Amino acid sequence: MATSYSPSRRTALVLSGTGAHGAYHAGVLRALNEGGVKIDVVAGHGIGSATAALAAIGGSAKLWEKSGIWSSSNTRSFYGLIRSYSLTRLLGLLLCGLLIAPLALIVIAIFVYAAGFLIEISGVTTGRDLLVNFASWLQIFLNEYYLSPILPRIVTGIVFAMVLLVLIDKLGENFRLKKSRRKGSSGRWPFIRAPFNAKSIRTAFRETIWKLVRGSSSLSCPNDEALGKRYIEVLLENLGQPGFCELLVITTDIDTRRDLVAALLKEPFRHDFLASQIGIERAAEAIDLSSEGRDYAIEIILGGLTPSQGVDPYHVTFAADSYWRGETHRLCDRAGSIVRLFTELQLAGVEQVVVVTAVPLPLPPHRLTFPEGSLQKRLSDFLMAAEAASLRDALVEGSGSFEAVFLVAPDHNPISPFDFHGSYDDASDRRQTLAELMECGYEDARHQFIESIVGASGEHLNIGDPYAQRVFDETDK
Numbered sequence: 001m002a003t004s005y006s007p008s009r010r011t012a013l014v015l016s017g018t019g020a021h022g023a024y025h026a027g028v029l030r031a032l033n034e035g036g037v038k039i040d041v042v043a044g045h046g047i048g049s050a051t052a053a054l055a056a057i058g059g060s061a062k063l064w065e066k067s068g069i070w071s072s073s074n075t076r077s078f079y080g081l082i083r084s085y086s087l088t089r090l091l092g093l094l095l096c097g098l099l100i101a102p103l104a105l106i107v108i109a110i111f112v113y114a115a116g117f118l119i120e121i122s123g124v125t126t127g128r129d130l131l132v133n134f135a136s137w138l139q140i141f142l143n144e145y146y147l148s149p150i151l152p153r154i155v156t157g158i159v160f161a162m163v164l165l166v167l168i169d170k171l172g173e174n175f176r177l178k179k180s181r182r183k184g185s186s187g188r189w190p191f192i193r194a195p196f197n198a199k200s201i202r203t204a205f206r207e208t209i210w211k212l213v214r215g216s217s218s219l220s221c222p223n224d225e226a227l228g229k230r231y232i233e234v235l236l237e238n239l240g241q242p243g244f245c246e247l248l249v250i251t252t253d254i255d256t257r258r259d260l261v262a263a264l265l266k267e268p269f270r271h272d273f274l275a276s277q278i279g280i281e282r283a284a285e286a287i288d289l290s291s292e293g294r295d296y297a298i299e300i301i302l303g304g305l306t307p308s309q310g311v312d313p314y315h316v317t318f319a320a321d322s323y324w325r326g327e328t329h330r331l332c333d334r335a336g337s338i339v340r341l342f343t344e345l346q347l348a349g350v351e352q353v354v355v356v357t358a359v360p361l362p363l364p365p366h367r368l369t370f371p372e373g374s375l376q377k378r379l380s381d382f383l384m385a386a387e388a389a390s391l392r393d394a395l396v397e398g399s400g401s402f403e404a405v406f407l408v409a410p411d412h413n414p415i416s417p418f419d420f421h422g423s424y425d426d427a428s429d430r431r432q433t434l435a436e437l438m439e440c441g442y443e444d445a446r447h448q449f450i451e452s453i454v455g456a457s458g459e460h461l462n463i464g465d466p467y468a469q470r471v472f473d474e475t476d477k
Helices: 019-035 047-056 073-077 083-121 126-146 151-176 199-213 224-238 269-275 279-285 292-303 337-347 375-398 434-454 466-475
Strands: 011-016 041-044 246-253 258-264 286-288 314-317 328-332 352-357 404-408 423-425 430-432
Touching (some): 019 047, 019 434, 041 047, 047 199, 047 292, 073 199, 083 151, 246 292, 246 337, 258 337, 269 286, 269 337, 279 286, 286 292, 352 434, 404 434
Parallel strands (some): 011 352
Antiparallel strands (some): 246 258, 314 328, 423 430
């Protein structure tokens, strides 16, 4: 297998990751654009599907520029707790405070008794009075005003309000989704909504795509179907022009337990890709965005913004004359989709692959970190572990399927998929931001790929370089 880069080969850029790791993709794309690297097909899953959609129409600058997605303060609202959960959390904190209050008063009483005792033994007569008065007040407050008559009522009211908020929010969501049983279902969260909301990040990418394809139109962003048609129209009109690439994205259909592969490819690769639709299985999973698939192109792209845990799935309604006969299905991302992406890229005639991930390569011994207790951190740990394992499988498989496979990944990244506020890095004893993650992607792309590989086209990887050695080990087995 060749281990050198050649611009004459059909090249695919594969973007893998979830949530905040899209900032790393933005930095890599900036470096590739500045380096003039030829990309024929841009592919992705998760946050990479939305990033790929922008890159395919020459809009990757909308990711890193000052007014771009990852430089905006709006990132703080990405995957935030839904409103009912936020209010419920506040009520929960209030409830804890009310329950802890008697204990706090007892602790205060201990110090008051100690102070009163010290005052008394010192000969000051006011010590005894202080002690007696405080003891009397504490007994009256706890017994007559707080513990018995007030506290049980307040606790019951708060618990009832917490349950009511969650149920009302769930019912309101079902009503908003056109009273559809299918759309109102939330999978693993049948009675309550999933705790995190992907609406903000979906809106950011949807509006950014619209700004790129609307032309001279002053209309606001249309619905997903109209936006998808316009997006595909622009991509088809400009395919082959500088800055425009073929597109291949993947999302997972929860209801059918299948991956949906959506592609817009040039001929003859489109024909070869679709000609592989042998039998019912392929017809159920492959979607041609240049024809009937344009009606739900945006749904499939935005479906990748839905992690498999903690977020309500995204819904797509297929056309009545499609394979799924007008059904409404639930979509989400699957961390192991990168393996399937490699298989589909082979069908698309790709010869060499550049893989981009913000998840560091597997850690050596004695690099364990203390697990944090927040729900976001726990979900992030599962997602990154699954992605790292799937990435290794894909690299091993790609070593026998493509002429060359190159990897751009950080050696260290303290920012997990849900750390849109940044994250404290124990290794450097400081807080790191999304801006730094973008810069990390830029520098990694330059050092790990552009300078060392593209700049030395026709030569083997520098095996003396530790990072290059790791890439070689993964791709040449």
